[in-house]
Amino acid sequence: VTSRAEILSAARRLIARDGADRLTLRRLSTEMGIGTTTLYHHVRGREDLLVLLLDEMLRAAPQPELPPEPRERIVVTTVAIRDALAACPWVAEVLTTDGFLGLLDDESVRMVEVILTAAAEEGCTPEAAVDLFRNLWYFAVGEILIRARSRSTTPEERAQRPGFASRNPDLLPHLAAIGPRWPAIADRDTFESGVRAFVNGMLG
Amino acid sequence: VTSRAEILSAARRLIARDGADRLTLRRLSTEMGIGTTTLYHHVRGREDLLVLLLDEMLRAAPQPELPPEPRERIVVTTVAIRDALAACPWVAEVLTTDGFLGLLDDESVRMVEVILTAAAEEGCTPEAAVDLFRNLWYFAVGEILIRARSRSTTPEERAQRPGFASRNPDLLPHLAAIGPRWPAIADRDTFESGVRAFVNGMLG
DNA sequence: ACCTGAACACCGTTCAAGT
DNA sequence: ACCTGAACACCGTTCAAGT
Numbered sequence: 001v002t003s004r005a006e007i008l009s010a011a012r013r014l015i016a017r018d019g020a021d022r023l024t025l026r027r028l029s030t031e032m033g034i035g036t037t038t039l040y041h042h043v044r045g046r047e048d049l050l051v052l053l054l055d056e057m058l059r060a061a062p063q064p065e066l067p068p069e070p071r072e073r074i075v076v077t078t079v080a081i082r083d084a085l086a087a088c089p090w091v092a093e094v095l096t097t098d099g100f101l102g103l104l105d106d107e108s109v110r111m112v113e114v115i116l117t118a119a120a121e122e123g124c125t126p127e128a129a130v131d132l133f134r135n136l137w138y139f140a141v142g143e144i145l146i147r148a149r150s151r152s153t154t155p156e157e158r159a160q161r162p163g164f165a166s167r168n169p170d171l172l173p174h175l176a177a178i179g180p181r182w183p184a185i186a187d188r189d190t191f192e193s194g195v196r197a198f199v200n201g202m203l204g
Numbered sequence: 205v206t207s208r209a210e211i212l213s214a215a216r217r218l219i220a221r222d223g224a225d226r227l228t229l230r231r232l233s234t235e236m237g238i239g240t241t242t243l244y245h246h247v248r249g250r251e252d253l254l255v256l257l258l259d260e261m262l263r264a265a266p267q268p269e270l271p272p273e274p275r276e277r278i279v280v281t282t283v284a285i286r287d288a289l290a291a292c293p294w295v296a297e298v299l300t301t302d303g304f305l306g307l308l309d310d311e312s313v314r315m316v317e318v319i320l321t322a323a324a325e326e327g328c329t330p331e332a333a334v335d336l337f338r339n340l341w342y343f344a345v346g347e348i349l350i351r352a353r354s355r356s357t358t359p360e361e362r363a364q365r366p367g368f369a370s371r372n373p374d375l376l377p378h379l380a381a382i383g384p385r386w387p388a389i390a391d392r393d394t395f396e397s398g399v400r401a402f403v404n405g406m407l408g
Numbered sequence: 409a410c411c412t413g414a415a416c417a418c419c420g421t422t423c424a425a426g427t
Numbered sequence: 428a429c430c431t432g433a434a435c436a437c438c439g440t441t442c443a444a445g446t
Contacts, residue, residue, distance in 0.1 A: 001428090001429070001430095002429085002430085024418085024419065024420085025419085025420065025421090026418085026419075026420085034430080034431090035430065035431045035432070036420090036421090036431090036432095037421085037422085037423090037430075037431060037432080038429080038430055038431070040421075040422085041428085041429065041430075045420075045421075046419095046420065046421095092300065096296065096349045096350055096352070096353045097353060098350075098353045098354045098356070098357040098362070099354075099357070099362065099365050099367055101368075102365055102366055102367035102368055103365065103366065106371055106372050106375055106376060107375075109368075109371075109376065109379065110375065110376065112376075112379060113375075113376040113377070113378055113379050116378035116379060116382070117377075117378055120378060126378070126381070126382045126385075126389075127389055129378070129382070130382060130386060130389045130390065131389070131394050131397075131398075134390055134394070135343070135394070135398040135401070135402075137346070137350075138343055138346035138347040138350060138398075139339070139342055139343045139346055139402075140346065141345075141346035141349065141350060142341070142342035142343055142344065142345035142346030142347075142349070143342040143346075145300045145345065145346070145349065146300055146302075146341075146342060146345060148300070149300045149301060149302045150302045150303075152302070153302040153303075158302070158303065161303050161306055161307065162306055162307065163303055163306035164305075164306055164313075167310055167313075168310050171310055171311075171314070171317075172310060172313065172314065172316075172317045173317070173321075174317055174320035174321055174324060174330075174333070175313065175316060175317050175320060177330070178320070178330045178333070178334060181330070182306075182334060185330075185331055185334045185335070186334065186338055188335075190335050190338070190339070194335075194339040194342075194406075196405075197339070197402065197405035197406040198339075198343075198401065198402050198405050199405070200405040201400075201401035201402050201403070201404040201405025201406070202398075202401040202405070205409090205410070205411095206410085206411085228437085228438065228439085229438085229439065229440090230437085230438075230439085238411080238412090239411065239412045239413070240412090240413095240439090240440090241411075241412060241413080241440085241441085241442090242410080242411055242412070244440075244441085245409085245410065245411075249439075249440075250438095250439065250440095
């Protein structure tokens with residue numbers, strides 16, 4: 001008999017060995033020595049499997065030490081959520097699932113609670129707290145997805161692309177001027193200071 | 205002889221009629237009455253085709269009326285970029301392509317220039333201007349991708365999902381309290397005020 | 409140049425049938 | 428209950444060959 005836990009751990013092994021893009025239900029079942037259709041008796045399908053895997057990762061993610069100041073607590077927690085998600089190579093395949101956070105376990109969404117609590121301490125109404133969280137969530141998801149794709153591009157491929165290196169300086173003066181330096185500037189990790197700016201902007 | 209323009213307009217027709225998820229190279233070529241492999245003589249592949257389509261859309265997008273105040277100009281332009289992208293049903297398939305903006309035509313990235321210009325007027329260094337743009341870009345991409353997926357979920361499917369409606373109030377008091385109202389709150393479009401908050405936070 | 413069918417190397421999911 | 432092979436309904440891309 002096959003268990004869900006066995007499936008999840010075999011999936012983790014496969015991802016660790018061959019990469020997330022090689023995780024297919026057919027390969028996974030072959031690896032486990034079972035029929036592909038057997039998987040459907042333990043997980044709803046591919047997407048469900050990936051969400052379950054991410055849920056496990058988030059539950060195991062280290063909880064950051066929380067500063068007493070509510071704003072800084074929001075910053076630290078948002079960065080921790082980003083870091084935990086960015087560590088999952090298959091994150092891009094499930095992150096935009098509708099109602100993604102709602103699919104997670106109570107344990108996995110504790111960081112959401114931390115942010116809502118801190119927002120309330122800062123005087124936010126429940127609606128304002130949800131809006132604050134959602135804005136930070138959109139920001140984190142955008143950053144994660146774009147960076148996830150960048151990581152899978154080799155430097156040679158990147159050099160091939162046009163980018164902003166030679167844009168028409170009459171039509172696009174600033175872009176043409178900064179163009180050659182754009183990749184280096186965009187490569188810096190400025191997520192934390194972005195979150196801090198966002199939080200300060202929202203809380204006034 | 206087939207031209208790239210013919211391919212693009214046939215692709216637009218197919219998307220309008222059957223939806224973006226039905227746009228495959230095989231279907232497109234069948235629709236056009238040509239061999240699938242013929243497409244490869246005019247576009248690099250599927251991803252290239254989608255980027256070319258989006259490029260066309262962005263070039264045709266209405267340029268918003270620009271307010272004199274630099275900060276408000278950034279807000280209006282960011283919202284315009286979001287609206288233009290959100291109008292493309294296939295946007296989710298190309299938006300996270302590495303160096304996506306760099307693949308676009310000079311005409312299509314004029315809105316990037318508008319934001320860089322306004323940031324410079326606000327006293328930003330070139331680096332700070334790029335950071336400001338990137339933060340807004342991550343925010344917009346996250347919002348677009350998450351909303352794009354929500355749109356393809358039917359209300360019945362959504363009602364089925366757990367969501368935050370019944371969370372453990374001991375572990376997650378704020379989440380449990382706001383849970384039932386979360387979907388309604390999250391459904392509101394607060395993008396513009398989010399952008400304004402972010403811009404104010406970044407520019408101090 | 410431009411076009412093509414055949415082939416390669418796969419997918420996720422459903423279903424009726426077995427034990 | 429749990430498992431299965433076969434089938435369904437497809438994909439994007441490459442390649443050698445044609446006109």
